[in-house]
Amino acid sequence: MLTNILNKVGNTPLVYLKNDEIPNVKIFAKLEYYNPTGSVKDRAACYIINRALNEGIFNQDTVVIESSxxxxxxxxxAYTKMHNLKFICVIDNNTLPVNEMLIKLQGAEIIKITEPDEYGGYLLNRIRKIKELLVEMPNLxxxxxxANTLNAEAYYGSLGREICQEAPGQRVEYVFMGVSSGGTITGVSKRVKKEHPNAKIIAVDIYGSVIFGDTPRKRYIPGIGSSIQPEILEQAIIDEVVLVSEYETILCCxxxxxxxxxxxxxxxxxxYAAIKKYFKNREMDAPVNVMCVFADRGERYIETIYNQKWSEMIMNSSLQENLL
Ligand SMILES: Cc1ncc(COP(=O)(O)O)c(C=O)c1O
Structure with a gap:
């Protein structure tokens, strides 16, 4: 019996996505939204807090801060509350109301950045705010x-391991993952390459994200892409990058x-869009296992991706910019 649901991180379901469109491509998705707070990020949050407390990186007087x-x-x-730690979350004007509500209800202090940075987003100003506070508050x-290597380590020992163990016949030919901070792909790629050196790691990013060098452009769908190139990715082992549009993303959801x-x-x-795009013009002579990560659930996108008016507006703007 569990004494706290937050301890049930990982061991998420792996589901086979039957498809008749791309022969010999066997798609298996890790449903990360079965983690306790609904996303892949539970793995990093739980691991980082536990490691930091166990190794004395911080203590009960520490105030945890993050831009997210x-x-x-x-x-x-959730995980700071479980350990009675104070948490400050730096969010911005684009934060979905449901996320802001969940963060607040779990006792975190919220600092909301309303001034856009020089790229029109908020990330740089969120980070600037944290740097200011680090000077003022020594217990932060x-x-x-x-940049935190613990972020990648969290995935090396959990999601990466599970993908290797659960792949049918323990054969991993491809792994597709979305990238934002880079923690997931860095940890998973290192683990998969260790156990399956011939597996191909495919990073999935969205047009307008600068992570892999695309031109910065306004993006509307949160969770994937970034307006900075994360330091942690220097450790990732990536074979190829597939960029997709918000148009393709919405259709595939x-x-x-x-x-x-x-x-x-x-x-x-x-x-899912990236897998279809990648294999469209590549014929596989024999069956290949394509493992992929589905990072969060649809409920948080009820007013966006699953809202007809919003999704039509974003798809039209992708069409106008010729981003299909
Ligand atoms: C929905 C979603 N997908 C993918 C990712 C990418 O994970 P990472 O930050 O480890 O690159 C995130 C990260 O926040 C996410 O929220």
């Missing part, structure tokens, strides 16, 4: 998911629901 407008903020607010611990009964979040649609 989404899943990581929700996860950290900045999780810093973009809807297809996942219609064809596979999966009510998944934005980056899951991006990952």
């Amino acid at each position: 407008s989404g899943n990581f903020g929700v996860a950290l607010s 611990y900045w999780v810093n998911q973009y 809807k297809e996942l629901l219609e064809k596979h009964n999966l009510y998944a979040g934005g980056s899951s649609g991006s990952v």
